[in-house]
Amino acid sequence: xQTRTNDEWLSDLRGDNQEQAIEDLRRVLKRGLxxxxxxxxxxDLENQVEDFVQDSILRxxxxxxxxxxxxxxxxxxxxxxxxxxxxxxxxxxWKDISIEDLMPEDSGDFTPLVLSDPSPNPEKRxxxxxxxxxxxxxxxxxxxxxxxxxLVAIMHGGMPLEEVARRMDTxxxxxxxxxxxxxxxxxxxxxxxxxxxQEVLGxxxxx
Amino acid sequence: xxxxxxxxxKMMNSIKSTREEELTCGHCYDELDRFIxxxxxxxxxxxxxxxxxxxxxxxxPCREEYEVLLLALEAMVE
Numbered sequence: 126x127q128t129r130t131n132d133e134w135l136s137d138l139r140g141d142n143q144e145q146a147i148e149d150l151r152r153v154l155k156r157g158l159x160x161x162x163x164x165x166x167x168x169d170l171e172n173q174v175e176d177f178v179q180d181s182i183l184r185x186x187x188x189x190x191x192x193x194x195x196x197x198x199x200x201x202x203x204x205x206x207x208x209x210x211x212x213x214x215x216x217x218x219w220k221d222i223s224i225e226d227l228m229p230e231d232s233g234d235f236t237p238l239v240l241s242d243p244s245p246n247p248e249k250r251x252x253x254x255x256x257x258x259x260x261x262x263x264x265x266x267x268x269x270x271x272x273x274x275x276l277v278a279i280m281h282g283g284m285p286l287e288e289v290a291r292r293m294d295t296x297x298x299x300x301x302x303x304x305x306x307x308x309x310x311x312x313x314x315x316x317x318x319x320x321x322x323q324e325v326l327g328x329x330x331x332x
Numbered sequence: 333x334x335x336x337x338x339x340x341x342k343m344m345n346s347i348k349s350t351r352e353e354e355l356t357c358g359h360c361y362d363e364l365d366r367f368i369x370x371x372x373x374x375x376x377x378x379x380x381x382x383x384x385x386x387x388x389x390x391x392x393p394c395r396e397e398y399e400v401l402l403l404a405l406e407a408m409v410e
Contacts, residue, residue: 157404165400196365200405204365207401211393229335253337260340280346281339285393286357298358301391308350315347322348329337329344 126152134198138189147182153199154178154206162210177213181206212287219288224274227282252328260325263314272307275300349390353383360387360394368401 126149129137137146158174166173185202192201264273271293278289290300315322355363367384370377378385388395 153408157407160407161400161403193362196369199408200365200369203404203408204361204368204401207397207404208361211397211400215393257335257340260343276343277335280342281335286391287393297393298356301356305350305354308347309352311343312347312350322344326341326344326348329341 129198131192131194131198135189135192138186147186150185150199150202151178151182154181154203157203158206158210161207165214174210177206177210180213181209184209215285215288216291219284222284224278224282224284224289224292227278227284228274229277229281249328256325256328259318260311263311267310267314268307272303272310275304276307279304346390349386351386354390355383355387357387357391357394360384360391364394364398364401368398368405371402372405 129146129149134146134150137143138150155174155178158177159170162174163170181202185205188205192198264276268276275289275293278284278292279286286300287297290297293300295303312322315325363381363384367377367381370380388398
């Protein structure tokens with residue numbers, strides 16, 4: 126395969142040499158993805174990667190104008206391919222799960238929060254219960270419904286940001302900002318109560 | 333279902349590392365190819381681009397993509 130500069134990649138993909146350039150790019154992306162995803166995809170790796178690469182090439186051709194030339198073109202293209210692959214893998218992995226499935230029971234008023242793994246030490250247990258009630262109260266009164274839902278889906282349910290975003294009719298960036306505001310809000314409320322996140326953490330450490 | 337102490341710990345860890353200004357996933361993604369090339373060249377990307385590093389520490393999906401991209405690029409240069 127011929128080695129290309131960034132400008133050569135761009136001009137070949139846009140010009141008369143497009144077919145060969147696409148074939149070369151396909152080979153580069155496929156090799157990278159097969160190697161990088163082999164521990165995550167246990168069945169039909171080759172075919173799945175083929176599909177990811179196919180979709181990636183279309184995305185790359187569509188987004189080529191946004192390439193800023195601050196890295197090698199192939200690094201940028203591989204980044205796009207990894208994003209395409211993860212978007213699809215996450216969609217598949219979470220396709221049958223709704224946000225409601227991830228909410229604790231009684232999510233209507235979001236109470237009660239109860240420890241599922243109580244500390245054997247009664248004093249520590251009491252502190253933990255107190256803190257849990259406080260955090261519960263903070264989440265109910267200081268966060269919006271959307272912030273609370275997203276926070277629980279991610280922290281408790283383990284759902285990736287973009288999957289939560291899709292279900293909440295928003296996008297990954299907007300959801301990140303929503304959660305950033307929620308984290309700042311909770312941090313400030315803790316500080317108002319004279320507590321740092323580290324102190325709360327300390328109360329939940331084992332031992 | 334009950335929120336476990338693990339969830340509370342996760343929440344507190346993320347609150348602990350919260351900054352007034354943070355990169356969004358989109359900004360991190362825009363910078364990721366530059367960040368990763370610095371890493372591959374043995375440069376101190378974390379020091380040069382601390383906001384990207386902080387975002388990757390904080391955001392599990394972005395970190396996952398970064399780690400896989402790093403592997404993919406290793407395969408490309410072999």
